[in-house]
Amino acid sequence: MNTSTSPGVIRRPLRRFLDYAVLSVLAFIFALPVLYLFMGSLKPSDEVLNGLSGFLPTHLSFDNYTAVLDSLNSDSTGYIWRFMGISLLLAFVVVTGGLFVNSMAAYGLSRLKWRGREAVFTLVLLLMLVPFESVAVPLFYMFNGQRNTLFIQAIPFIANAFSIYQFHTFFRSIPPSIEEAARLDGAGPWRTFFAIIVPMSKPAFASVAILTFLTQWGSFLWPVLMVSDPSVRPLPLEMSVFQGQLPPDWGQILAFGVLLVLPVLIVFAFFQRWFVQGVASSAVKG
Amino acid sequence: MTSVEPAHAAPPGPEQAPSATTVTTAPLTRSARPGRKNRDWLHGLLMSAPAVSGLIAFVGVPFGYAVVLSFYNVRLGSPLAPSFFGLEQYRRLFTDPDLSGPFLRALLNNLTFAVVVVPLQTGLALALAILLNRKLKAIGLFRSLFFMPVVFPMALVAVIWRLILARSGQGMLNSALHAVSFGNWGAFDWLGDSATAMASIIVLSVWQGVGFQMVILLAGLQQIPGELYEAAELDRASRWQQFRHVTLPGIRGTLVFVAMLTSVLSFRVFDQVYVLVKGGGLDEDAARTVMYQAVTTAFDQNNIGQASAITVVFFLIVVALTLLQRRVVRPGNED
Numbered sequence A: 001m002n003t004s005t006s007p008g009v010i011r012r013p014l015r016r017f018l019d020y021a022v023l024s025v026l027a028f029i030f031a032l033p034v035l036y037l038f039m040g041s042l043k044p045s046d047e048v049l050n051g052l053s054g055f056l057p058t059h060l061s062f063d064n065y066t067a068v069l070d071s072l073n074s075d076s077t078g079y080i081w082r083f084m085g086i087s088l089l090l091a092f093v094v095v096t097g098g099l100f101v102n103s104m105a106a107y108g109l110s111r112l113k114w115r116g117r118e119a120v121f122t123l124v125l126l127l128m129l130v131p132f133e134s135v136a137v138p139l140f141y142m143f144n145g146q147r148n149t150l151f152i153q154a155i156p157f158i159a160n161a162f163s164i165y166q167f168h169t170f171f172r173s174i175p176p177s178i179e180e181a182a183r184l185d186g187a188g189p190w191r192t193f194f195a196i197i198v199p200m201s202k203p204a205f206a207s208v209a210i211l212t213f214l215t216q217w218g219s220f221l222w223p224v225l226m227v228s229d230p231s232v233r234p235l236p237l238e239m240s241v242f243q244g245q246l247p248p249d250w251g252q253i254l255a256f257g258v259l260l261v262l263p264v265l266i267v268f269a270f271f272q273r274w275f276v277q278g279v280a281s282s283a284v285k286g
Numbered sequence B: 001m002t003s004v005e006p007a008h009a010a011p012p013g014p015e016q017a018p019s020a021t022t023v024t025t026a027p028l029t030r031s032a033r034p035g036r037k038n039r040d041w042l043h044g045l046l047m048s049a050p051a052v053s054g055l056i057a058f059v060g061v062p063f064g065y066a067v068v069l070s071f072y073n074v075r076l077g078s079p080l081a082p083s084f085f086g087l088e089q090y091r092r093l094f095t096d097p098d099l100s101g102p103f104l105r106a107l108l109n110n111l112t113f114a115v116v117v118v119p120l121q122t123g124l125a126l127a128l129a130i131l132l133n134r135k136l137k138a139i140g141l142f143r144s145l146f147f148m149p150v151v152f153p154m155a156l157v158a159v160i161w162r163l164i165l166a167r168s169g170q171g172m173l174n175s176a177l178h179a180v181s182f183g184n185w186g187a188f189d190w191l192g193d194s195a196t197a198m199a200s201i202i203v204l205s206v207w208q209g210v211g212f213q214m215v216i217l218l219a220g221l222q223q224i225p226g227e228l229y230e231a232a233e234l235d236r237a238s239r240w241q242q243f244r245h246v247t248l249p250g251i252r253g254t255l256v257f258v259a260m261l262t263s264v265l266s267f268r269v270f271d272q273v274y275v276l277v278k279g280g281g282l283d284e285d286a287a288r289t290v291m292y293q294a295v296t297t298a299f300d301q302n303n304i305g306q307a308s309a310i311t312v313v314f315f316l317i318v319v320a321l322t323l324l325q326r327r328v329v330r331p332g333n334e335d
Helices: A013-041 A051-055 A063-071 A080-110 A117-128 A133-142 A150-157 A161-172 A176-184 A189-200 A202-218 A221-226 A235-242 A250-284 B018-022 B034-069 B088-095 B097-132 B139-151 B154-164 B172-180 B197-221 B226-234 B239-250 B252-267 B271-279 B290-299 B304-332
Strands: none
Touching: A013 A051, A013 A250, A013 B097, A013 B139, A013 B154, A051 B172, A063 A250, A080 A117, A080 A150, A080 A161, A080 A189, A080 A202, A080 A235, A080 A250, A080 B034, A117 A161, A117 B034, A133 A221, A133 B034, A133 B290, A133 B304, A150 A221, A150 B034, A161 A202, A161 B034, A176 A189, A189 A202, A189 B034, A202 A235, A202 A250, A221 A235, A221 B271, A221 B290, A235 A250, A235 B154, A235 B271, A250 B139, A250 B154, B034 B304, B088 B097, B088 B304, B097 B139, B097 B197, B097 B252, B097 B290, B139 B197, B154 B172, B154 B197, B154 B271, B197 B239, B197 B252, B197 B271, B226 B239, B239 B252, B252 B304, B271 B290, B290 B304
C-alpha cells in the first residue's frame, strides 16, 4: 500500500514539519463536527447551543445518556434497546444473507461454465444500473400491505447486484488450478466453493460485508416510507423523530447520535484496512 | 458522495461502472472437463437462483411497475379505481403550473447541487489524497480522520449540522463569525434563508462524502510508479510541474471515474434534505430535490402515479449519467 513517493523528503526536514502542520490544521477543522457531537453529548442541554463554549469541556457528565435511556423506555416513546435491536437484527440479516446468496451467485456466474450464464450476468449488470431510489415508490405501493413489518425492511436488500459484481471480480482473479486440484480430489462445485473458495476470499467478504453493513445501518429512505410503528422502527428513523421533538433537548439528541454511530465506528476501527482496500479496489481499476 | 454515499453515503451505490474491473480480469477459466459440463449447468443455475430471483423481484419487477404506474392515475387510499392516464402524468410534471413548479425547481436544485458538488468535492478529495500520499508517521491516523464522516449515517450528519448552522446567535457558525468580525456578523439563518439553504446542504454533504473519494484517489496515486517522480526530480521539475505532468496524467482515469461517480451519487441526495426540512427549519423550496419530490408526492399526497412518473424521469437521468460515466472512463483506463 505504502509505495508513496514524496520528492525531497530526506532533503528537507522543514518540509516534513510543514506537512504535519498543514495536515493537523485541516484534520482539526474536519473533525470539529465529530468533536462537537461527542462533547455536546456530555454537556447539559443549555450549554450545547451556547456559542463556541459548546466545545469547552466543562460540566461533563453522562447524564444525557442516562436520560436518553430513561426517556426512551416507556410505552409512549418507545424503547431505545428495541430500536437498537431492530437495526442490529436488520443489519445482521441483510449482511449475512447477502454474503451468502450474492457470493454463491457470483461463483456460479464466474467459475462454472454453463449456457446462459452470460445472459444472466448481463441481467445482473443491467439491474445494477437501477438505483434503489428509482424503485422505492413502486415497491412502497406493491408492499403497502406489509408496512410496519420486519420482513419488508430486510428482504428487498439481501440480493444486491453490486455485491455480486464485487464477488465476481474477486473470484475471477483466483487461479483455476486451485479448483482443478479440488476436483481431482473429488470435490463438487458446492464443496469447492464452501471449503476452498470462501476461506480464501476473506478480503472480498470483509469489504462487501462492511459496505453492506454501512448502507443498511444508515438506511433511511425505505424506513421513512414503510415504518410508522415505533415497535419496528430502526435507529436512524427514530433519530430523525427524536431530533424533531419540541423543545429540542440538544444534549440528549447528541447522546442519541453517539449511540447511533458508535456501532459503525467500532466496526470501522476493527475492519478499516479491509474497508479502505475494498473501496479502493472496487474503483481504482475503473 | 454525498453521500454520500456515500453515506449514503451515501454510501457507495451500486452504479459503479461494470466495465471498469472486468477489463483486468482475463485469467484462464477453462477448467471444465466435458463430462462435468452437464452438471455445471444445474449447479450454476442453482447457485445463482436465490440472488438473481431476489433482484428480479425487488429491482426488475418494481422498476417495470414504476413505468406502468406512471401511465395511470393511482392514488393511495382512494376509493376510485386507477384509471389509464397515458402520458398525462409526464405532461403535468413539465407543463401544469401547479405541479411543474415544484418539480422543475427540484430538478434545478439537483442540477445546482451536482454542478457545485462534483468539482468541489473531487478537487478537495484530490488535494487531501495528495497531502496524505506521504510516508509520514501517523499518516494512517490522518487518513482515518478524513475518512471517518463517511461511516456516519446521513440522518445523524444532518442533526449535527443543524446545530452548527443554527440560526440563533448561539449557533456554532454564527458565534464563530461573531467572534472574528468583532460583533458585526452573527445570527444568520443559514438553513432557513433561501439564498443559503442549498449551500448548507452542499457543505454538509461534501463533508460527509469527501473521504470516500479521497480513498479512491489515494489508491490511484499509489499506483503511479515512483521512478516517474525521480526522473522528474532529475529534470529539475518543480512541484507544480510534477503535479501537471506526472500526477495528473497518472490518475486521469481514476479522477474521471470519481467525478462521474460523484455526479451520479449527487443526483440521489435525499436523507439530509428530508431530515432538515421535516425537523430542522430548512427552506423547503430552495432545497427540495427530485427524490424528495417523489417521496412527498407518493407519501404525503398519496399520488402514486405522479410519483412513479418522477421516479422514471429520475431513473433516466441517472442511467444517462452512468452510461456517460462508462463511456468516459473506458478510454482513460489504458494508462
